[in-house]
Amino acid sequence: MVGTAARARIPLGDEMDAESRRLLEIHERLREITRVWGIGERWDKGEAQRLREEAFLLNHTRYYEQIPAYRALAREAGVGARLADPDAIKKDLVLTDDIFKSYDTSWLDRSSWQEMTAWLRTIYHSEIPGDFSSVKTMEEWLERLGAAGVHVIYSSGTTGRYSFVPRDRLTWDSLITNGIYTVLSAVYRRSLAIEEYDAALLTFKSSHMGIQMVGMEIAKVVPNAYFLYDMAMPAHAVRIIQRGPRNEEELAVIGRFQGMLTAEKWSRYRYMLERIEDSCRRGRKVFIFGAPYQIMEMCETASSRGGLVLREGSLVFLGGGWKTFAGERLDKAELCRRIESALNVPAGNVMEGYSMTEMNALMLCCSNERFHVPPLLEPVLFDEALTPHAEADGEGVGIFGFLDPFAVSYPGFLLTGDMVRLVDVECPCGMCGYAIEGGIQRAPGREIKGCGGIMASVQA
């Protein structure tokens, strides 16, 4: 057991207290509003706002009482366990998404999983049972945490330092349900049914990494799914690549892994295309999911074989960044042209999602290039000094933050590193409410205008 014995505040079942019960009611109601929003029907913005704010205040109390890092921030701001004004949260109680990287990286490299677990507890809402001192690898640590009821998703981010986001069962279910809800809504809006699809997933079959898990969850809702990498993703290999190999064994590990991602890549794409052809022959539509550069590579492979004609209604879902390994930014219009030419999927059936490991919702990009924010979330813009924007309508340009009522097990009042333009619109696509338009940039602050500074991410 790490820390003193205690229980999570929201046990599932009969022991649930009134506040927890109320929080779950709010969750359900927000999902219902989101369902209505997702199919383009009228919904009550005011009600969604009120529900979210009520959830934020309930969550504040929970975080304060149960999450050490949040409590420290609140105390520093002079805020107690009970709060009446949700605006106080935006002003003083928003943590950055770097909170999930606030461990000492040397623990990872020394395989100090007990210390990592103790750190995880500082951002998690309950004690984490178990002895992790004998754990050997990151995969094993994540598996053991999962067995203890702590579902950790990680992502590598732009600097290569992992984020670890711990979810209890409730938050985990929200993540899956809310994400799938949004995807299914988009499918239904096209008058299609998910049961008619096979899924071609350009991901690993199993992993704790955020983007890979999207593939795993899609696989669960379609009758037939196939993966580009029909195996578990070796998390430790990714870490070794990031910090450099330290011995022959590690060199061999990354040699095998990189071989799979490079030398074997094209044969794997050919295999995927054969499976897609097979689905077409069986009269099935195909739902393809992958990062933009992967989809581009698969289109190249398909074109070199004369192209494929997927059944009408087939979909391509893009997730992840728009840069290639060489650092070049792909052009979306060009990618859509390639997809149509190589796979016979029109641009209207190419979907793009924006989310992050720390968020329990998904934003989809519409044909007007707007990422629509579901009523599940409250977006907040911050200025460069990280002060929340004062505008009442919430519109403008700023650093994107959000308050997530579904984050029960970790602090869900978060600031990202993305700079966005937020609008409150009735979009011609049929959706209304908040949306991000005009692209997503990294927030400024990294530029060094002199010889002083740091060339790259480096630990010290």
Added chain:
Amino acid sequence: MRGNARVGSIEDLRNDHDLFRRAFGDVVRLPVLVKGALRVPPPVDIEDIEAAFAATEQKGSDAGTQTECVTFGNAFILREKAVSRSPQRYTGRYVYHVLPLFDPDEVIERDRDRIATELACMPFEEVLAYVGRVSEALQSALGLVGQIREISRLTSGLPDRFLDAAYDDVLFLANPDFIGEMVDRELGSPGVKGRDLLDSWVEVPTEPYDGIVWRLAGMTHPGGPTPSGDPRKVYLRAMPTRQLHITAGNAPAVPLVTAIRAIATKSPAVIKSPYGATLPAALLALAAYAAAPEHPLTRNLSIVYWPGGDERIESRLFLPSSFDRIVVWGSAEAVGAVRARAGPTKVICLAPRCGMSWIGKEAFEGDALKRVVACAARDTMIWNQKACIASLIHYVEGDEAKVSDYAEALQKELARWDRIAPNFIPPEVVGRIRRMRRGKLVRARWLFNETDGDLSSAVVVAPGQVDLLDHPMSRLVIVRMVSRLEEALAFLHQGVSAVGVFPESRRMELCDRMVVRGVTSVFPLGSCERIYAGMAHDGMKVLAELVDWKNR
């Protein structure tokens, strides 16, 4: 001395062309030098300037992008945020610098013979005389230098005392004695002065090895043939190169430092004036023109501005045939972009680096701590922590209590600096510090200093490893506890320029182990700002990289 024709003093030229004055309150016209010709910008109205920026910003739809430069007519117009001084804050207004356009082909030297006849054969003493004249021209215009410094003050984030010192340094650096010594040390070798190698072919006292073919040829033609000249004598020479210097704006002296290197190597050069330090670069352009307009060094010198990444200009300048050396100072992005495009041209990268302080356990003996902390703060404050040698992180040998004492003493010491040189931490940097505080360093102990209610400096005791990329370089020190100083060896790399060490015995003990890990300078704590003629810069003797070494 050549190039004695006079075109008037710096102040005459300033008055004739209406330069370095605040028109419409916030518009300043600056000259550039295009191969020795002074070029001044066209007159531009403030309304036109504001309209040009508004139009550019309307076109750009990306969130968060901010326009720093627009082209209007025949001018580049730079926009810098105005900063009030007491207290230092962004005022919401802008100051505009107007500089004339140029054609990249105008500044590229394609006549190699001209380099041989005008520059390579010029005695080095004439270089020193030239520098002396430029220095005199500056000395005779101290009033104008002072006015330019006041214009800099309108936008500078540097504390006043640092800004004043920066302009004093401009005069100090243009010092012929210093430059002569620098050339002798960086290019020379024992018994040979660098200036001799620049001026002529210097015989190398050695017995050359003639090679395998020479030996075999003796078998085919016993006794001959004999090559012309004396086959046993060899000569070495340092020849000028065509240089492009892309400078950084973190310190006003950088354009001058880099220009001096070009001049000292008798090389035709193009100096890119940096955003943030266009004023001192323009002052240098005016001084060179006023001092010796016809001098070959002036006629082979261009000091110009263009916005970094301008394809129209850089596609020509980065062609393989345009320059022999590209010197790039600045951000990782700038260095990476130049490297990627330079092709076969030799690139000398003065990439972002940082300094550190290593505090041995001896600091806690007797009453040493106060003195040690004062020295460590001194290394931290170099160019207000913006310089590549300024200390960002202090490794302290001791237990938690001692490290805590050190951090608290350092906080007080930084507060003293805040009083004598009030610090401006702009909102974006406040945001970066908050991001650290509410993110990766949420578990750290933070000690903040405030002046008039604004954050002015801080010390953070980090409980574990930190990512230096997050460091805002704005009078913030990260303190890390180590049980032995040797533990900090693991954190040294090529990106560390200087380390100040206390005590001296530990510096001597650890020095070689530190430098093999990439550190350029290991100095006594408190003396990391020291410079001397001929010193290594980023692991190089830069002048030796700038010249082309030739054999005869």
